[in-house]
Amino acid sequence: MRQAAKAQNTADRILQAAVELFSAHGFRGTTTRKIAQQAGVNEALIFRYFPNKETLYAAIIQKKIQECPLTPGKPFFAQPPAEPEAFFQALGEEVLRAMEEDPQFVRLLYFSALEGHQLAGMFYEAFTHHLHRLTADYILQKQKEGRLRRVPPLLAARAFFGMLVHYYLGKRIFGMFECGSAQPAMDLSEVVKTFVELFCHGVVARSSPA
Numbered sequence: 001m002r003q004a005a006k007a008q009n010t011a012d013r014i015l016q017a018a019v020e021l022f023s024a025h026g027f028r029g030t031t032t033r034k035i036a037q038q039a040g041v042n043e044a045l046i047f048r049y050f051p052n053k054e055t056l057y058a059a060i061i062q063k064k065i066q067e068c069p070l071t072p073g074k075p076f077f078a079q080p081p082a083e084p085e086a087f088f089q090a091l092g093e094e095v096l097r098a099m100e101e102d103p104q105f106v107r108l109l110y111f112s113a114l115e116g117h118q119l120a121g122m123f124y125e126a127f128t129h130h131l132h133r134l135t136a137d138y139i140l141q142k143q144k145e146g147r148l149r150r151v152p153p154l155l156a157a158r159a160f161f162g163m164l165v166h167y168y169l170g171k172r173i174f175g176m177f178e179c180g181s182a183q184p185a186m187d188l189s190e191v192v193k194t195f196v197e198l199f200c201h202g203v204v205a206r207s208s209p210a
Contacts, residue, residue: 011049013039015063018056023104026111027057054119061112061119064105065126070098076134084142085196091135092164092192099168100188106168132157163195 017038021030032053036043050056065071076094081087099106109127112120135157142148186194 010041010045014041014046014049014056015060019060019064019104019108022057022060022111023107027053027115027117032056057117058119058122061108061122064102064108065122067102068098068105068127070094070131071126080138084138084147085200087138088160088196088199089189089192091131092160092195093189095131095161095164096168096188096192099165103172106172128161131161135160160195160199163199164192167191167195 014035018030018035021034021038030053032046033043035056036046039046046056050059070076076091077087081090109123111117112123132154136153139148139153139156143150143153
């Protein structure tokens with residue numbers, strides 16, 4: 001029992017070290033030697049738990065998918081809100097919160113895609129495609145009810161998530177280059193509320209000024 005717990009602890013240390021390095025340097029830029037150094041173990045010990053680097057990377061992706069609250073098998077709504085604004089507000093807040101709380105997940109997602117890694121599809125199916133499909137299905141339902149305009153549902157879903165992802169990337173990756181802004185700081189809920197308003201109602205004034 002004690003030996004099993006020790007083995008699990010060692011595997012967890014290796015996984016955590018690998019997450020930190022893969023999210024910082026990508027799959028190609030990370031070696032098992034660096035992972036061993038980060039985890040404080042002998043490099044040969046890694047291969048006792050993970051046959052190769054690909055297996056270790058796959059284990060990390062699977063772990064991140066299981067931890068993410070927005071992946072398949074974890075219903076986001078017991079019953080989707082009847083009002084589109086409420087649906088998009090709740091979904092938008094959860095997506096931004098998930099990215100803010102686990103930036104390593106986002107970095108791994110983009111690294112795997114940019115490197116053309118064979119496991120990138122695992123990320124896409126479990127996270128991006130799942131959310132796009134869930135949202136597109138809701139949009140289609142509301143179109144049938146006459147609550148939303150007839151536009152391609154999947155394209156509309158991508159547009160909504162595009163606002164959220166661009167905001168996050170701008171803040172996390174390019175925020176350091178901003179020289180200043182007249183815009184006051186907004187909390188997550190306010191940011192999403194603005195995006196929902198733009199997405200659902202647009203920016204054109206409903207009536208022309210007199």
